[in-house]
Amino acid sequence: MIRPLDRRTFLAGTAAAAGLTLASGPFKAASAADPLKIGFVYVGPIGDFGWTHGHDLGRKAVETKFGDKVKTTYVENVAEGPDAERVIRKLAADGNKLIFTTSFGYMEPTLKVAKTFPNVFFEHATGFKTAPNVSVYNSRFYEGRAVVGHLAGSLTKTGKIGYIASVPIPEVVMGINATAIWARKVRPDAEVKVVWINSWYDPGKEGDAAKALIDQGVDIITQHTDSPAPLQIAEQRGVLGVGQASDMKAFAPKSQLTAIVDEWGPYYVERTQAVLDGAWKTSDTWHGLKEGFLTLSPYGDAVPEALRASADAIKNGIIDGSIHPFTGPIKNDKGEIKVADGAKLSDGDMLGMNWYVEGVSA
Amino acid sequence: MTAEMILPMVLTVIAAATPLLLAAIGELVTEKAGVLNLGVEGMMLAGAVIAFATTVGTGSATLGIFAAMVAGIVMSLAFGVLTLTLMANQVATGLALTIFGIGLSSLIGSSYIGTPVTKLATLAIPGVSDIPVLGPLLFGHDVLVYASVALTVAVAWFLKSTRKGLILRAVGESDLSAHSIGYDVIRVRYFAVMFGGLCSGLAGAYLSLSYTPMWVEGMTAGRGWIALALVAFASWRPWRVLGGAYIFGGVTILQLYLQGAGGIGVPAQVMNMLPYLATIIVLTVISAGPWRGRLDAPACLGKPFRPAS
Numbered sequence: 001m002i003r004p005l006d007r008r009t010f011l012a013g014t015a016a017a018a019g020l021t022l023a024s025g026p027f028k029a030a031s032a033a034d035p036l037k038i039g040f041v042y043v044g045p046i047g048d049f050g051w052t053h054g055h056d057l058g059r060k061a062v063e064t065k066f067g068d069k070v071k072t073t074y075v076e077n078v079a080e081g082p083d084a085e086r087v088i089r090k091l092a093a094d095g096n097k098l099i100f101t102t103s104f105g106y107m108e109p110t111l112k113v114a115k116t117f118p119n120v121f122f123e124h125a126t127g128f129k130t131a132p133n134v135s136v137y138n139s140r141f142y143e144g145r146a147v148v149g150h151l152a153g154s155l156t157k158t159g160k161i162g163y164i165a166s167v168p169i170p171e172v173v174m175g176i177n178a179t180a181i182w183a184r185k186v187r188p189d190a191e192v193k194v195v196w197i198n199s200w201y202d203p204g205k206e207g208d209a210a211k212a213l214i215d216q217g218v219d220i221i222t223q224h225t226d227s228p229a230p231l232q233i234a235e236q237r238g239v240l241g242v243g244q245a246s247d248m249k250a251f252a253p254k255s256q257l258t259a260i261v262d263e264w265g266p267y268y269v270e271r272t273q274a275v276l277d278g279a280w281k282t283s284d285t286w287h288g289l290k291e292g293f294l295t296l297s298p299y300g301d302a303v304p305e306a307l308r309a310s311a312d313a314i315k316n317g318i319i320d321g322s323i324h325p326f327t328g329p330i331k332n333d334k335g336e337i338k339v340a341d342g343a344k345l346s347d348g349d350m351l352g353m354n355w356y357v358e359g360v361s362a
Numbered sequence: 363m364t365a366e367m368i369l370p371m372v373l374t375v376i377a378a379a380t381p382l383l384l385a386a387i388g389e390l391v392t393e394k395a396g397v398l399n400l401g402v403e404g405m406m407l408a409g410a411v412i413a414f415a416t417t418v419g420t421g422s423a424t425l426g427i428f429a430a431m432v433a434g435i436v437m438s439l440a441f442g443v444l445t446l447t448l449m450a451n452q453v454a455t456g457l458a459l460t461i462f463g464i465g466l467s468s469l470i471g472s473s474y475i476g477t478p479v480t481k482l483a484t485l486a487i488p489g490v491s492d493i494p495v496l497g498p499l500l501f502g503h504d505v506l507v508y509a510s511v512a513l514t515v516a517v518a519w520f521l522k523s524t525r526k527g528l529i530l531r532a533v534g535e536s537d538l539s540a541h542s543i544g545y546d547v548i549r550v551r552y553f554a555v556m557f558g559g560l561c562s563g564l565a566g567a568y569l570s571l572s573y574t575p576m577w578v579e580g581m582t583a584g585r586g587w588i589a590l591a592l593v594a595f596a597s598w599r600p601w602r603v604l605g606g607a608y609i610f611g612g613v614t615i616l617q618l619y620l621q622g623a624g625g626i627g628v629p630a631q632v633m634n635m636l637p638y639l640a641t642i643i644v645l646t647v648i649s650a651g652p653w654r655g656r657l658d659a660p661a662c663l664g665k666p667f668r669p670a671s
Contacts, residue, residue: 045579047468047475077580162622168630195621196630202583203574204381205614208374212618215370227581229574236481251478251576362621362630 036098036276038062039091040074041084043103044201050226050245051200052076054262055102055125061265062272070272080105085112092117098275100268101125103200104169110134121280123271125264126171128351130282137267140288141171142178142350143318144260144296145222146325147311148242149182151257151299152220153190154307155240156183162213163194164206164223164230165362170353172224177357178325179222182314184359193218194362203229214239220257231256240302247297259297266292286347290319326350331358369495371619376507377573379611381406381565381582383510385589386596386603387517388561393593394521395554396534396662397445400456402562403586404463405437409566411467414474414577423482427506427567434563435556437463442555446548449666464580474577482506482572506568511604513561518600530554534660537667547667562586595644598659606644613640 040059044052059072073096078087084106091099092113100123101110107127114122114134122134130136152161161183165172180192193216195209207229210221214237221234221241228251234241235252243249243259267285274280287293296315299308317323328339333356339345356362385402392399409430417426441459444450482504484491491501521527532540533550541547569585570577588610596602617633 045468047472047577047579049476049578053475193622195618196634197618198631198634199583201580203576203578203581204378204569204583204585205618207574208378208615209618209622211370211374212615212622215367215374215619216622218622227574227578228576232478232574232576246476250476 035069035071036066036272037094037096038070038072038272039088039094039096039099040072041078041087041091041099041101041103041106042074042076043078043080043105044226045076046074048201048226049228049248051262052102052226054245055100055264058264058268059100062268065269066272066276069276078106081109085109088113088122089116092120097121098272098280099123104171121271121275128284130284132282135271135281135283135285137283137285137287138171139262139293140286141260141294142174142325143288144294145175145178146182146318146323147296147315148222148258148260149179149184150186150311150314151303151307152179152222152240152242153183153185153187154310155257155302156187156190156220158217158219159187159190160216160218161190161192162210162218162221163192164209164213164221164225165194165196166200166225167198168196170351173353173356174350175224176360176362177353180357180359181330182325190359192360194360196362197225199225201226203227206230207233210234210241211237228252243297249297249300254300254302256297256300257303258299261295261297263292263295288318289315290321332356333358333360367619369499371615372499373502375608375612375615376503377611378615379607380507380510381568381573381585382589382592382610383514383604383607384506384565384568385562385586386592386607387510387514387600388558388565389589389593390596390598390600390603391517391521391530391561392554392558393663394534394598394660395530395551396537396660396665396667397551397555397558398452398456398664399438399441399459399555399558400453400590401437401441401459401463402558402589403582403584404460404467405434405559405562406566406569406582406586406589407463407467407580408433408437409563410570410581411471411474411566411577412563413567414479414570415470417479417571418474418477423480423571426571427564430563430567431560432563434559434561434566436559438555438559438562439552441559442552445666446551446555449668452664452666460586468579471577471579475579477577479571479575481575482568504572506564506572509564510568514600514604521600531660534662537662537665538669541667541669547669551667562589565589594659609640609644 042052046052046056063072075087078084088109098121102125104126110122110124114131124136126138127136163176183190197205197209206225206227210230210233219239221230223230223244228248231241231248231252235255240257241252241255243256245262247259247261249256324344326345328343329341330339332338389402412433413426413430416429417423444455445452484502484504487501491497529545530550533547537547592606596606613636617636
């Protein structure tokens with residue numbers, strides 16, 4: 001099935017290259033051209049219902065938009081580190097012209113491979129180092145987490161909010177801090193209890209961490225890991241929770257307050273278009289609620305009307321730029337002022353965040 | 363840490379230990395017969411997805427559990443045919459079985475992602491389950507938790523006190539001798555391998571029906587490999603497998619609770635290292651001093667059986 005199709009496109013391509021005009025006109029010629037090969041490297045399985053699932057929806061959006069003008073390939077469950085380099089190199093060697101590497105730990109491998117394939121365009125998610133053929137893109141998840149913090153701070157009865165953290169990188173610390181700051185704005189004594197599981201994806205352990213937190217008096221579970229397991233535990237134990245990367249309401253119809261939903265599709269479509277147009281340029285994209293890189297899923301029944309309004313006000317404030325989630329005064333967990341009154345943290349400071357705000361216990 | 367926190371913590375430990383115990387006790391029998399099946403992770407995943415799909419399809423968790431056992435047995439039979447009948451390399455075939463299981467389970471499971479299922483019911487005994495502390499501790503679990511302990515007891519008894527158990531051990535220690543006095547080595551090994559598959563299937567069913575009642579790809583997250591390590595850790599003894607499963611589960615859970623309790627001043631990475639540290643310490647202790655030399659792995663472990671005649 002695939003082979004004759006390949007041969008036909010190959011022949012058409014050669015014919016066009018030889019300068020022969022095809023009788024069927026430009027449209028036929030365009031569709032018969034070699035498709036743009038696009039590779040995706042995933043850190044988890046596409047069926048994790050979290051992070052990788054979200055990226056794969058983005059890949060599908062590209063396929064839907066461009067049809068047979070593109071040919072996408074993905075490799076899932078690629079461990080961060082040396083393995084990643086091998087996979088990325090293989091994708092580049094196989095003729096993929098655009099490669100999305102979708103985890104923080106792929107940063108160095110991506111840059112390394114990019115050096116040896118100057119004609120391939122690389123897009124690295126959540127990194128901070130670019131090169132002539134490497135762009136980085138990231139989502140301002142902390143914006144969503146500020147809204148989540150507001151909901152959690154307003155709804156917690158015990159004043160203890162659980163946070164299941166994956167691996168200790170600034171991105172995750174940023175999420176913890178955003179949650180804590182905004183929870184404490186409505187509940188000044190709120191405490192964000194953090195449990196690190198040192199993995200992006202281990203449903204069993206994520207669930208166990210949720211149990212540990214709930215047993216210690218936490219009544220709202222938030223997470224920075226990729227499966228719906230913590231939310232499921234929250235539902236079982238009758239506490240509240242927040243979905244991650246996808247709307248996870250099916251797993252916790254009563255518990256889910258909202259979910260931070262990743263939307264990579266539009267960006268993937270835009271970058272693919274740029275390659276097709278020959279207009280791809282190195283860029284450093286860090287978009288958030290405003291540009292639709294993330295959205296919040298509809299509020300659950302546990303969120304009362306008045307709270308929906310105040311949460312929406314924060315969301316809209318972030319979208320119109322009147323609210324910056326990291327506006328001073330912000331104290332660190334030792335009580336020292338880290339951000340002066342009225343000052344805002346710069347992107348660089350946020351991307352290197354390695355300290356906890358007041359109210360975080362980790 | 364307070365007293366009322368201990369009970370839920372113990373319950374969490376039991377839940378974490380159960381899939382390890384189920385998979386490890388099956389692998390113990392397989393290895394006692396001299397066969398090394400590294401496909402535990404793959405068989406667990408197959409069991410998990412089949413249990414989930416069957417439960418969603420039929421509405422019956424009981425059928426789901428049986429389907430998982432059948433799935434485990436079918437997977438292990440494939441392994442048996444390749445390694446016992448066709449004498450393929452056991453290590454390579456076992457690894458292939460894991461890779462196959464990962465792929466097959468995500469294929470079967472793709473339409474079940476995002477579907478929730480009701481958690482396996484606990485077998486509550488009216489009156490008895492309500493006794494404070496002891497009630498939930500001893501009588502508040504689902505059928506697979508009891509099955510894991512019952513299987514361990516049964517395997518310990520079978521291997522130690524029955525004639526068939528003796529034959530199975532003989533096959534694992536010296537296949538040629540067992541063969542020369544008239545025992546069908548291949549047949550015994552087939553049964554041992556199938557029992558291992560059945561147990562791995564159960565372990566998978568526990569993951570997708572009780573531990574985290576859902577299907578997501580790769581949800582075993584390496585527990586099959588921990589179960590394999592557990593067999594060596596337990597130096598091929600059923601009761602030590604039981605103890606080991608609870609130590610592994612316990613240390614993992616304990617560190618999550620300690621983190622949540624806060625203020626112990628130990629980095630999370632060190633805490634996460636604890637299960638592995640515990641393994642090393644126990645292995646060091648049992649392989650030194652008076653226990654030295656009693657690690658006894660079955661002598662024929664991993665070797666294909668080639669009768670001289």
